[in-house]
Amino acid sequence: MLEVSNISVTYGQHHALSDAALHVERGEIIVILGANGAGKSSLLKAIAGLLPSPAKIVKLAGRDLSRLPPHEIVEAGLALVPEGRGVFGELTVAENLLLGANPKRARAVEAEQRAKVMTLFPRLGERLAQTVRTMSGGEQQMVAIGRALMSNPEILLLDEPSLGLSPLLVRELFAALRKVRETGVGLLLVEQNARESLAIADRGYLIENGKITGSGTAAALQSDDAVRRAYLGGL
Numbered sequence: 571m572l573e574v575s576n577i578s579v580t581y582g583q584h585h586a587l588s589d590a591a592l593h594v595e596r597g598e599i600i601v602i603l604g605a606n607g608a609g610k611s612s613l614l615k616a617i618a619g620l621l622p623s624p625a626k627i628v629k630l631a632g633r634d635l636s637r638l639p640p641h642e643i644v645e646a647g648l649a650l651v652p653e654g655r656g657v658f659g660e661l662t663v664a665e666n667l668l669l670g671a672n673p674k675r676a677r678a679v680e681a682e683q684r685a686k687v688m689t690l691f692p693r694l695g696e697r698l699a700q701t702v703r704t705m706s707g708g709e710q711q712m713v714a715i716g717r718a719l720m721s722n723p724e725i726l727l728l729d730e731p732s733l734g735l736s737p738l739l740v741r742e743l744f745a746a747l748r749k750v751r752e753t754g755v756g757l758l759l760v761e762q763n764a765r766e767s768l769a770i771a772d773r774g775y776l777i778e779n780g781k782i783t784g785s786g787t788a789a790a791l792q793s794d795d796a797v798r799r800a801y802l803g804g805l
């Protein structure tokens with residue numbers, strides 16, 4: 571479904587990411603694990619067209635998106651939930667969701683997508699008129715994911731969605747992501763929370779110092795000694 575390769579990102583002289591490649595199939599949850607500064611956010615932003623990566627190859631269902639600007643990448647079916655959520659705090663939940671439905675691909679299915687989001691996150695349905703800035707961190711994360719889903723994506727990119735959430739909310743969030751997968755959307759998830767994310771993932775990639783250094787099924791990664799030492803507290 572989504573195939574990316576040749577992703578390199580530099581900041582001045584600093585090579586944040588070199589030649590990364592990965593793929594995500596329909597209805598898969600893929601997790602990217604890596605330490606702080608490994609290049610995870612840069613990878614997602616480059617895929618979404620928000621950072622330059624001149625030689626990158628991004629294909630979605632065979633269509634070449636490599637040279638498209640960010641809004642056309644969303645239009646093609648790839649939506650990013652950025653780290654820090656990127657919600658509009660002064661607007662209501664309903665207004666944030668409506669903004670997500672702006673792409674042409676989303677307009678005809680707006681009511682259907684809204685119903686899906688309400689089913690996934692019933693709390694949003696109860697709070698449609700609430701100003702987003704007054705919501706809890708977990709609720710704001712739901713708004714961010716709900717808004718991205720309103721664009722009717724084939725693939726959802728999520729940058730550390732569990733950051734700052736309590737263990738209970740992390741579980742709720744990941745249960746919701748499983749339900750998103752059931753609708754056939756592919757999820758590419760960057761996470762520090764290795765234990766919980768591997769528990770819901772199908773496959774994963776390891777990223778160290780700007781390079782993809784390993785990959786495998788979630789089960790294989792969970793039982794890999796190096797992964798256990800680096801990301802699972804050595805247990």
Ligand code: ATP
Nearest residue numbers: 581584585586604605606607608609610611612613
């Ligand atoms: P974290 O988990 O801490 O968010 P990350 O794996 O997402 O880390 P990136 O944010 O992709 O890592 O950053 C990769 C490297 O590029 C880091 O060394 C970071 O300091 C550097 N970097 C990121 N953004 C910039 C920038 N705007 N200017 C300069 N260097 C940057």
